[in-house]
Structures are given as structure tokens and as C-alpha cells.
Amino acid sequence: MLKHWFVGQLPLGFAQAGVTALAALIVVLLARRRGIHLVNEASVAMSRGIVQIAAVGSILVLLLHAPHWIGGVVLAAMMIAAGQISGRRAKGMPGAFTVSTWAIVCGAGSVIAVMTWLGVMDTAITSLVPVGSMIIANAMNTNGLALNRFRSEVLAHVGEIETALALGADAQISVAPYVQASFEASLIPALDSMRSLGIVWIPGLMAGMLLSGARPLYASIYQFVVLAMIFTASAVTSLVSTVLIRTRIFTPAQQLALQPGR
Numbered sequence: 001m002l003k004h005w006f007v008g009q010l011p012l013g014f015a016q017a018g019v020t021a022l023a024a025l026i027v028v029l030l031a032r033r034r035g036i037h038l039v040n041e042a043s044v045a046m047s048r049g050i051v052q053i054a055a056v057g058s059i060l061v062l063l064l065h066a067p068h069w070i071g072g073v074v075l076a077a078m079m080i081a082a083g084q085i086s087g088r089r090a091k092g093m094p095g096a097f098t099v100s101t102w103a104i105v106c107g108a109g110s111v112i113a114v115m116t117w118l119g120v121m122d123t124a125i126t127s128l129v130p131v132g133s134m135i136i137a138n139a140m141n142t143n144g145l146a147l148n149r150f151r152s153e154v155l156a157h158v159g160e161i162e163t164a165l166a167l168g169a170d171a172q173i174s175v176a177p178y179v180q181a182s183f184e185a186s187l188i189p190a191l192d193s194m195r196s197l198g199i200v201w202i203p204g205l206m207a208g209m210l211l212s213g214a215r216p217l218y219a220s221i222y223q224f225v226v227l228a229m230i231f232t233a234s235a236v237t238s239l240v241s242t243v244l245i246r247t248r249i250f251t252p253a254q255q256l257a258l259q260p261g262r
């Protein structure tokens with residue numbers, strides 16, 4: 001229907017974006033009637049999303065013939081931004097931004113660096129930045145899930161943790177079960193993505209490669225490669241994040257600093 005009303009890619013694109021954003025807002029407004037208030041957050045997220053992706057698309061066009069090291073600078077900036085965004089999910093937890101940034105750099109950054117060095121990822125900016133951004137974005141989501149779950153677990157078991165501390169248990173041992181639960185829960189999306197690959201969904205990267213003329217089997221295999229890199233980066237990110245954050249919720253006197261209402 002929209003194709004008949006709008007001529008040209010840009011007008012059609014803006015129309016499609018408007019329709020999808022309207023659909024999302026309708027759902028959020030319906031959720032508000034049930035006491036779930038996400039209107040402001042969803043509106044800001046969608047506004048930022050469309051502006052940011054349009055800006056990145058324009059920048060990539062300008063960087064088509066730029067030196068390869070520029071791609072590394074762009075990815076480094078993305079990792080810092082990812083650390084800031086996912087760190088917000090750990091409300092009340094000290095050093096969440098620092099922990100998130102280091103975790104994403106260790107997870108996504110190390111995978112990108114190693115896979116680029118081995119030749120699994122192309123060093124061309126038009127390939128490195130899009131694929132690298134997928135790895136970083138998934139590491140960011142995993143980190144946010146890990147921190148949010150860990151915070152919830154600790155707040156739900158304050159009594160058990162403080163009892164263990166009072167009985168002489170080491171601080172790290174007292175929260176070990178909640179670290180494990182957070183790590184496992186944060187990897188559910190990455191595991192489900194690989195498990196459902198080709199059965200439930202066909203990723204956009206594979207579809208794009210097919211449209212550009214790549215052999216179907218190679219496009220399928222490379223899509224698995226990308227998801228395997230995403231899982232590896234997500235696992236390392238979650239592991240580093242949970243290990244670092246567990247040391248920050250205790251005072252130097254081994255008292256639990258994270259408390260309900262703080």
C-alpha cells in the first residue's frame with residue numbers, strides 16, 4: 001500500500017519508519033493501561049534509534065575509502081557507548097559504567113581483534129563496522145541482562161547473604177550462586193538464537209549476502225560464524241562483568257552495600 005502512495009526510497013523509508021513507530025507506540029500505550037509505564041523510554045529510544053542509524057549510514061558512505069584503522073576507532077567509540085547504555089541497567093550498583101565498558105571491551109573487543117587477525121572478519125570498513133557492531137550490540141545486551149539479573153538476585157536474597165557473612169563466609173562465596181544464575185540467564189538469548197537459526201528465523205546478514213550474489217551455502221555458513229562470534233563475545237562479556245561487579249557491592253569491611261531502596 002505504501003509503495004503506491006510514496007515514490008522514491010527516502011519518502012517510502014520515512015513512511016515505513018513512521019508506521020512501525022506508530023505501531024510500537026500503540027502497544028506501549030496499551031501497556032500503560034495495565035500500569036506499565038514505558039512511553040517516555042520507548043519514545044526516546046525510537047527517536048534516538050532512527051537518528052543514530054541514519055547518521056551512521058551517512059558516515060559509512062563517507063568512510064568507504066578511509067584507512068582501515070578508522071574502523072577500529074568507530075568500534076571503540078561504540079564499545080564506550082555500549083558500556084554507558086548497559087551500565088544504566090545496574091541501578092544503585094557502584095562502578096556499573098566502568099564494569100560494563102571493561103566487560104564489553106574484553107568480550108566484544110577481543111573477539112573482533114582475534115577474528116580480524118585470523119581473517120574471519122574482513123578489515124574493510126563496510127564489513128568490519130556492521131559485523132563488529134552486531135557483536136558489540138549483543139555483548140551490550142548480555143551485559144545489561146547479567147547486571148540486572150545479578151542486582152535482582154542480590155536484592156531478593158539480602159537476608160541470606162548477610163547471614164552468610166555474619167557466619168564468617170567470604171563475601172565472594174556468599175554471592176556465588178547469584179553470579180552463576182546471572183551468567184546463565186544472560187546467555188539465554190544468544191543460545192536461543194543459535195538453536196533457532198534457520199528454523200525460526202533467517203538473519204538479515206544472510207539475506208543481504210544472498211541478494212548481493214553470494215553462494216547460498218557460504219552465506220549460511222558465514223551467518224553461523226557471526227552468531228558463534230556473538231555468543232563467544234557475549235559469554236566473555238557476561239563472565240567479566242559478573243566477576244567484576246561482585247567485588248563492588250561490598251564495602252571494604254565486607255558488608256553488603258547494595259540494599260533495597262538505595
